[in-house]
Amino acid sequence: MTIEVHNLAVSRGGIPIFADVSFALSQGDALLVKGPNGSGKTTLLRALSGLIAPDTGTISIEQEESVFASHLDAIKSALTVQQNLNFWSKIYGRPLDQAVLTPFDLDPLLDRYGSDLSAGQKRRLGLARVAISGAKNWLLDEPTNSLDQKITRALEALIQNHRKNGGIVVVSSHQKIDLPQAKTLDLSAFKPSVERNTDPFLEGAF
Amino acid sequence: MTIEVHNLAVSRGGIPIFADVSFALSQGDALLVKGPNGSGKTTLLRALSGLIAPDTGTISIEQEESVFASHLDAIKSALTVQQNLNFWSKIYGRPLDQAVLTPFDLDPLLDRYGSDLSAGQKRRLGLARVAISGAKNWLLDEPTNSLDQKITRALEALIQNHRKNGGIVVVSSHQKIDLPQAKTLDLSAFKPSVERNTDPFLEGAF
Amino acid sequence: MASIWQYANPAKFMATTARFMGPLWVLSIATLATGLIWGFFFTPDDFKQGSTVKIIYLHVPSAMMAINAWIMMLVASLIWLIRRHHVSALAAKAAAPIGVTFTLIAMATGAVWGKPMWGTYWAWDPRLTSFMILLIFYFGYIALWEALEDKDLAADLTSILCMVGSVFALLSRYAVQFWSQGLHQGTSIPLVTGERQVDDVFFIPLLFAMGGFILLFITLLLLRTRTAIRLRRIQALKAKET
């Protein structure tokens, strides 16, 4: 029940984003991914969740036990908050536990349509999906964007609790987020050197 | 060249969001709009930019001299960064001043397509439009979301400079943003009481 | 051990093909010119059709190669999907515009031929209809390549389209038989049995024209693949700069 990444290199649209990234996380660990815009935080999280294939290197992670919360919130605007929650609880085959929702203060919003939510309310609904999924590995891409102070605190507590129960959390963020004893990965240190380009069209001369 | 808001009340989809908001801003002022999720920060900014009509109260602002940067970034994914910039410079009838772009570090990205930008890169391009517009009133909705530390500092400096030149800035944010001598408006204090509902269907008894 | 897959490396491919391009050009133009000039100037007129019959030297080879270009694209697509050789994907991409041109030549010459023979430029005959469908498939394939910015993704998706499209093209070919009786004549050059109904005077220049079209296809294919490889390298170099 661990995540192990070894010498990972990933590129997007032929552009190498980072290379030689390695880390290992075991039960209860948290990893805070940092780095300036465009350094590949989102890319790393997508690779971990299996949406992007690595160029080289290996990722060992239980795909079935992972959930990814991207910049988008996976909300259907034509469904109410309640209906959105019900759908995900069915997809993950897990009951809609009230305790899982309270941190995000969704109760007053249950009958509102997805399209009518404010930016932060959307984010809260998006994060509720993560809590519902019951997955062991949480991959959260800038989860605190648009969240107000109170909910940010609640999210930190939820993460802390998840780690206590043996979960693993990978979080990318530009903002202060309180993850006790978290490992840190600064992606700005892993810019691939121009020499180790894997693009076959740069090999040799024509 | 001022913004004056008097007893403003706005509702969305029939739900009153805030009421009795008043403030006045003159040249060089900044207003930091705070408040928990759903308290109406975005709603206020949209009202200021003329996209939502107020229920009651008045807004006095020079519409032509205002620019609004919303949660979305107004980027065409099928155009390159350069083309996006050119388009806006033509719309606002202002030359593409290099000085305006440097704070957002867009130079290395000029040939990239809008669809291939990272979240923070999109945001940077979106904010560059504000700088290009040459408008006096900047209405910025959570501008620092997804921005890394360096660019956040640059944005703060840009805002400071804009104020020095007599501009007015209204910023909503959940995050720390450094706006010297800014006024603050906490929208959580302006929740409309149930009694002063403006919906005509609640008047009288049937 | 030298394997044929080594040519899937772009640099190797460029180096190897560079040596063939000159001779291939000469050979293909010469063969094509021989076939067409011979056919046009030095064959007798048909007793029924008069000189109109000479359209055959353009029509038949281009029709044949229009189909073969698609088959070649299918093979290259499968190679890309299975072995992920970039050159293969680019070769498939390079073949499409050639295929379109050959299809258009077959249809244009056929249309001109149809007027005196059938009294109409166009008829919804099964074979002509199949060519119309083929043309639309070519357009769709090219449009999909153009619409996608990420070239590896484009290679994947166009290859899948080519695969599925081939199956449905065959199905359509079969289905149109039920829908329309043909005007167009059947094949009169059964290569397998060798019993042909065409005289040598017509047949030998036709063979040259066919050979010319085949060679021209190969030459253009290599040239366009080389161009595509160069463009990819330009893209990669630009990406490296940023």
Place this chain on the structure above:
Amino acid sequence: MYGLDKYAPDVLLAYALGMALLAAIILGSVIQSKRAKKRLEDLE
């Protein structure tokens, strides 16, 4: 004229169309190739 008048107009039209299309693909491919080569040389 040029000895072509003994040919039916159909053949002439067909050959004109065919040749034009062939020329288009050949010239198009060659020009694209030249351009790509030049751009690559400028870059390298």
Place this chain on the structure above:
Amino acid sequence: MWAIIQRDISLAFAQGGGLLLTVAFFLILVVFVPFGIGPAPTLLSKIAPGMLWIGALLATLLSLDRIFQLDFEDGTLDALATAPIPLTGLVTAKALAHWITTGLPLTLAALPLGFLLFLPNGQYMWLFLSLLIGTPALSFIGTFGAALTLSIKRGGLLLSLLVLPLFVPTLLFGVQAIIHPDHTIMLALLAVISLLSAAVLPFVTALALRAGLR
């Protein structure tokens, strides 16, 4: 999987959902035909089977880009693709839901619309059967096309261009099943196409989807 079908159906009924619109579009198309080619009943009844099939096909076409695009844009597709359900299952569920919300209503709507075009009396049953058997093929082929054009914004037109040639055999056999004297053979051939599409295409579609999400 069942949850996805259920959700897609309730979305189709919800605000801005496509169900009634698809049928309405079919209706309008059929109504347009007499405007375009004149009101003569003999002419109309001659082209009725073909026009009804073409109408159903175009109405289907317009609904295709909804299959994945909305889910893609709001991030739902990312979440579903990483959820513990097989991608092929997801694709099949999507195609089935599309058929239930498009193919089936169109089949039912075609019968009253037959009147407007003076469809010959004996052909109603065959029209119904051929649409019932043929439209599943359209849904599965359409889902494939939608997956191909996933990452293209507003790819609706390109989608149409890619999918229409794939619809040709279905259309041909579908119309033949109505007008050919030997209806049943044509229906059987139509069924073969539908079954083949349903059995094979989901795997290819899953491949395309996986690539498009990259």
Place this chain on the structure above:
Amino acid sequence: MWAIIQRDISLAFAQGGGLLLTVAFFLILVVFVPFGIGPAPTLLSKIAPGMLWIGALLATLLSLDRIFQLDFEDGTLDALATAPIPLTGLVTAKALAHWITTGLPLTLAALPLGFLLFLPNGQYMWLFLSLLIGTPALSFIGTFGAALTLSIKRGGLLLSLLVLPLFVPTLLFGVQAIIHPDHTIMLALLAVISLLSAAVLPFVTALALRAGLR
């Protein structure tokens, strides 16, 4: 305003842009007609003018949701609406750009497509003129419909539904201008529709747009 037209045209040519696709879609529609109603030339040539007009109309329809929707979704429309240009000007620019990238190419494409449906020889000129004069009305009406359905995600189908009835007069006069013995009167009526749409609709459209952005 000119900047908007220019940008829209270059977007139409850019990746995933609609120009060639619209024409291709028109081609396919026309090709589908014989598949549906059979290959007989006499029948086809009888319905050719109507079918070509219906085809052009449907191809226009499919391109309508691009007019505002993309700009709306990525926030460009918010920004344009608050930029210092009048909304009516924006709307007119959008409609003109749409005609240049849709109506005009369709008009040109219709001529060769006439062959495929065996359009009678004398009608080519009238087909060209009637499309040239009639398609601007489609663009202005379509822009209006697009503004109305702005805030509905993937509102393409609803848009079609709203717009199609509005297209009826254009279609009727358009076809009459080809087949009616007195072509010029019909063309004049068609021109009246186009001019009226261009003169009046932008104001209404601007109103609808303003409401949709709220």
